[in-house]
Amino acid sequence: MLTLCVFGPLCANFASRVRSIDGSERASFLVSQSMGSGAAVLAAILGIVVVVGVVIAKLTTRREAMLNMAFMFGWVAWTSGRMGDLFRTQQGGFVQLAIEAGLIGIAVMVVLRVSSNFKGDDETPTMVDCSGMFRGASLMAIGAAMVAAIASAWAFGQTDLSGQSLWAAFAGGIVAGLVGAMVLRSQEQVGDDRSISMIPMIFGVLLAGVVAPLIGMAVPGSGKLLESLASGSMPGWLTVSPVSWAVGALLGVPIGWGWLESTVAMQESQAQAA
Numbered sequence: 173m174l175t176l177c178v179f180g181p182l183c184a185n186f187a188s189r190v191r192s193i194d195g196s197e198r199a200s201f202l203v204s205q206s207m208g209s210g211a212a213v214l215a216a217i218l219g220i221v222v223v224v225g226v227v228i229a230k231l232t233t234r235r236e237a238m239l240n241m242a243f244m245f246g247w248v249a250w251t252s253g254r255m256g257d258l259f260r261t262q263q264g265g266f267v268q269l270a271i272e273a274g275l276i277g278i279a280v281m282v283v284l285r286v287s288s289n290f291k292g293d294d295e296t297p298t299m300v301d302c303s304g305m306f307r308g309a310s311l312m313a314i315g316a317a318m319v320a321a322i323a324s325a326w327a328f329g330q331t332d333l334s335g336q337s338l339w340a341a342f343a344g345g346i347v348a349g350l351v352g353a354m355v356l357r358s359q360e361q362v363g364d365d366r367s368i369s370m371i372p373m374i375f376g377v378l379l380a381g382v383v384a385p386l387i388g389m390a391v392p393g394s395g396k397l398l399e400s401l402a403s404g405s406m407p408g409w410l411t412v413s414p415v416s417w418a419v420g421a422l423l424g425v426p427i428g429w430g431w432l433e434s435t436v437a438m439q440e441s442q443a444q445a446a
Contacts, residue, residue, distance in 0.1 A: 175240040179224055180247035183217045187248045198257035200414060202272045203265035214272065217248065218279040229287035234300045235426065237287060238374075241280065242422035249338055249416040256332035256401055256411070264394050266385040273381030273414035280378060280418055284371060301369040309359035310372040317352035317376025321345065321420065322384055322409050329408025340408055341416040344380070345424020349373045352425075353432040370429040374421045381417030384409035 190210045192199035199205065201214035221244050229237035258265070281302075288302045304310055324344035329336060352373035388410045392400040400406045412420075 175224065175243040176247075179220060180244045183220055183244050184247040184251040186213050186217050187252055189213055192253075192258070192261045194261055196257075196261070197253040198261045199253060200258060200265070200269060200272055202268035203258060203262050207268070214275065217244075218276065221245065222279050222283055225283035226286055229283065229290050234284065234287050234290065237283065238422045238426065241283065242419050245276075245415050245418045245422070246338065249341075249413055249419055250334050252334065252413060252415065254332045254334065255337065255413055256406060259397055259406075259410070260401060263397060266389045266394075269385035269414055270382045273378070273385070273417055276414055276418050277375075277378030277381060277421075280421065281375065284374070299367050299369065300371060302371050305372060305375065309356055310369075312359055313352040313356035313372040314376040314379065316355040317348035317373040317425075318380045318383060320351040321348040321377045321380035321417075322387070324348070325380070325384065325412050326408040329411035331404075332406065332411040337412050337416045338419060341377075341412045341420030342424045343420075344412075345377050345420030345422075346428040346431075347424075348377045348380070348420075349425035349428025350431055351428075352376055353429045357432070357436070367433055368429075370425055373425045373429060377417060377421035377425055380409075381412070381414050381421075384412065384417075385414075 187201075188197065190199050190201055190213050191197065191205045193205050195205070199210070201210040204210040221241055224244065225237045225241045228240050284300065285302050288300070305314075321341075321344035324347045325340045328343045329340035349370060353368060353370070356368050356372060388397075388407065391407060392405075397406075
């Protein structure tokens with residue numbers, strides 16, 4: 173409740189101080205009137221998220237920490253300006269958006285890594301295991317999750333409304349969690365009685381937040397950006413703000429991952445009963 177009623181609104185209040193070059197709220201942290209002040213606000217918000225996330229992970233579980241971090245990021249995403257308005261005002265900023273998403277992703281991974289030694293009573297040992305992140309099977313899961321998240325954002329991101337942006341990221345996280353888990357389980361060939369880590373899929377969605385604006389440099393590209401905005405054809409991966417990608421990673425991935433794991437557990441239970 174503290175994240176929903178206190179820390180979330182506090183982060184949103186900090187974010188509201190970032191302004192565009194025309195004085196409006198059509199800005200992100202690094203694509204704003206002053207990149208320095210925007211970066212300072214982003215650092216303050218990430219500091220709050222990291223501290224609160226680590227404390228919650230220590231006192232409860234990492235799953236609970238992920239949920240509450242998503243609430244804080246969700247407050248910021250919901251109250252921030254629309255991506256279309258940002259592009260209309262700035263007419264670019266793809267690299268800055270990629271950097272911004274990268275910084276947010278680093279903060280999320282720091283919490284998960286710092287809390288990797290914390291033990292939660294309702295967690296299996298492998299559920300949120302950060303070890304072996306860059307071995308072959310995990311790399312394939314990361315790549316599959318990233319592609320699935322961007323493809324889902326393209327499919328679901330029909331407008332740049334804040335709710336639509338969050339929905340596209342959330343849906344992308346669910347699909348990424350499901351697809352990435354399928355890839356990881358098939359490649360690792362683990363037994364049905366053993367859970368797989370959701371961390372590679374979370375990392376994949378966070379990576380999608382970095383890659384998506386870089387894709388925007390080519391499709392539609394800076395030269396055709398205003399044209400795509402005017403025609404309502406801006407690609408869905410550009411409608412998702414950097415902070416919304418973090419919500420998708422922390423809130424959507426566990427759902428997609430859970431669908432597969434519950435299906436596997438059900439099949440195992442049926443096999444044992446037969």
